[in-house]
Amino acid sequence: MLFDAAVKAGAISSSAPDAKGLEIRGKIENVMIKMGKNAQAKQFAEAGPGLGNYMEAASRCIKCYGCIENCPICSCSENCSTKKPELVRPGIVPPDFMFQMIRFAHIANSCINCGQCSELCPMDIPNSLYMHAQQLEYERMFGYKPGYDMTLPAMSCDCTAKKTEPHTTIYQRRR
Numbered sequence: 001m002l003f004d005a006a007v008k009a010g011a012i013s014s015s016a017p018d019a020k021g022l023e024i025r026g027k028i029e030n031v032m033i034k035m036g037k038n039a040q041a042k043q044f045a046e047a048g049p050g051l052g053n054y055m056e057a058a059s060r061c062i063k064c065y066g067c068i069e070n071c072p073i074c075s076c077s078e079n080c081s082t083k084k085p086e087l088v089r090p091g092i093v094p095p096d097f098m099f100q101m102i103r104f105a106h107i108a109n110s111c112i113n114c115g116q117c118s119e120l121c122p123m124d125i126p127n128s129l130y131m132h133a134q135q136l137e138y139e140r141m142f143g144y145k146p147g148y149d150m151t152l153p154a155m156s157c158d159c160t161a162k163k164t165e166p167h168t169t170i171y172q173r174r175r
Contacts, residue, residue: 044133047126054100054130060123061094067117067127068103073110073146081106103127108134110146 006012047053068074068082081102082088088099108131117127139145 043129047129047133051130055097057125057130058097058100059094060125061099062123063093063095063099064122066120066122067125070116070120071107072114072116073107073112076106104131104134107131109138109144111135112147 003012007014065082068076068080076082082099087102088095111128111131111134113128113132113135115128117131118125118129121127135146
């Protein structure tokens with residue numbers, strides 16, 4: 001709308017892209033995607049499996065709420081579970097790990113990996129690394145990608161569950 005108005009006013013002009021330029025751009029984009037996936041795999045490997053390393057990193061938390069207040073996914077208000085004294089004891093720094101678990105349960109399934117929770121953390125806790133790793137696990141399990149289809153509720157999936165081992169369940173999309 002703004003772009004069309006600027007073209008109509010003669011402030012800017014546009015033309016079809018050059019075919020060779022699109023080809024080059026496509027190649028560069030594919031290389032960048034591959035590099036990003038390799039870097040992500042390395043970061044996830046360094047973070048380690050499970051929550052053990054995250055618990056250690058989260059022990060630096062000063063409960064400033066920067067991760068919550070700046071998250072584009074979080075829509076918490078004053079009655080956010082992280083502020084309920086029966087769940088998270090007030091005045092305790094670092095907070096009980098329940099504080100982090102509430103955030104995980106609330107946001108990880110919808111994390112879009114914007115990085116705001118890590119970027120704005122004064123204690124340099126790599127929140128987005130752990131949130132995004134968990135979101136990708138949900139994506140593998142349920143096929144849900146946050147931000148792609150706004151008509152689906154978070155974590156919706158037409159899945160069948162299949163037990164493969166005593167403590168392992170694999171979810172497969174119905175076809």
